[in-house]
Amino acid sequence: MKKYLLTLVALFSTTLFAATDAQIVEHFKSTVQVPNITIEIVSRKAVEGIDGMDFVTLSLSDGTRSQKLSIFTKDDLIFPDVISIKQGGSIKEMMEMAELQKKLSAIYKKEEKKNVISLGNDPKKETLVVFTDPECPYCRQELAQIEQRLTTNNLKLIFTPVHERSSLEKSVIIYNETSKVKTDADKIKILKKYYDENVKYEQKISDADVAHIDALKLKYFGAGIKGVPFIVKEKELLK
Incomplete structure (x- = not known):
């Protein structure tokens, strides 16, 4: 087809x-x-x-x-497509993004706090929502500059892995371990540990926990996300 x-x-x-x-x-x-x-x-x-x-x-x-x-x-x-010189780009992309943000907004507003890892809490900075996968090479590149990103933005991470079971298991572990620490530095340390492609872990992750991450992924991909990392301004999701 x-x-x-x-x-x-x-x-x-x-x-x-x-x-x-x-x-x-x-x-x-x-x-x-x-x-x-x-x-x-x-x-x-x-x-x-x-x-x-x-x-x-x-x-x-x-x-x-x-x-x-x-x-x-x-x-x-x-x-x-229609290209707008005044608006500086593809109207198709703009309208598709507006529709995607509308669908994501309905889901994000109801999201459980346990599924969101927050970094930064500066009211003067814009907050970005990042959909990510610990085994995605592009997500690893994004994570590598996370400290620099935090100088200009607050971040909220939601795990929507597109790789094998191990990526879902790592997501479970990251959620579990970051929930037990308070500082951004400690959260980033955990993130970098499990985003490392050579990381080994011994934790046994249940099928139920893996299914939870898989359902989280399907929920957002069902709304129209096509890949990771996907970054959107939180204010667009809270309209």
């Missing part, structure tokens, strides 16, 4: 008689040559500042795999 969807980029400029939901669906059904393809309009909203332009999200599924696709439509035209 993926290779068929990739061909859509070349066809986005195709004109339609009228860009109603039904006609957009029919257009893509005729374009994507996948047996038993199901295409539905997930959402449609006006683009602020551009009269007559809508941002449309579709869901495409062949029964076993699914993929979301976002497009813009105005009059009888479809566009893969």
Whole structure:
């Protein structure tokens, strides 16, 4: 299915008689040559500042795999993206991020304190929420500069591991050990210990504890996070 969807980029400029939901669906059904393809309009909203332009999200599924696709439509035209010189970038990225933040906000506001490791408590600094994985090489790079990051921001870490069971077990251990210390320095010491790719640990982690981290991961990835580290301003999640 993926290779068929990739061909859509070349066809986005195709004109339609009228860009109603039904006609957009029919257009893509005729374009994507996948047996038993199901295409539905997930959402449609006006683009602020551009009269007559809508941002449309579709869901495409062949029964076993699914993929979301976002497009813009105005009059009888479809566009893969719109670049705003005034706003300095892709309107698609901005709107997708706004939608993701809205979904994350509903979850984050209800998150249990035990699932959040807080570093820094300066009301003058902006707080960043970091979704992370102790076995992710990019997360390790981010952690390596954590002291520098704390000079400008407070941090809140939530573990959403994408690697094997060992990454979930390390997440359990980090939550357990950081809950027993009070200073940022001690928390960082624990984080660096278990983010080390050569770390060995003897703690036996139960299936129930691993399942808890897995559920935490699935909750946030289900909201739209696509990878780690993923960093978002907390104020955007508390709106």
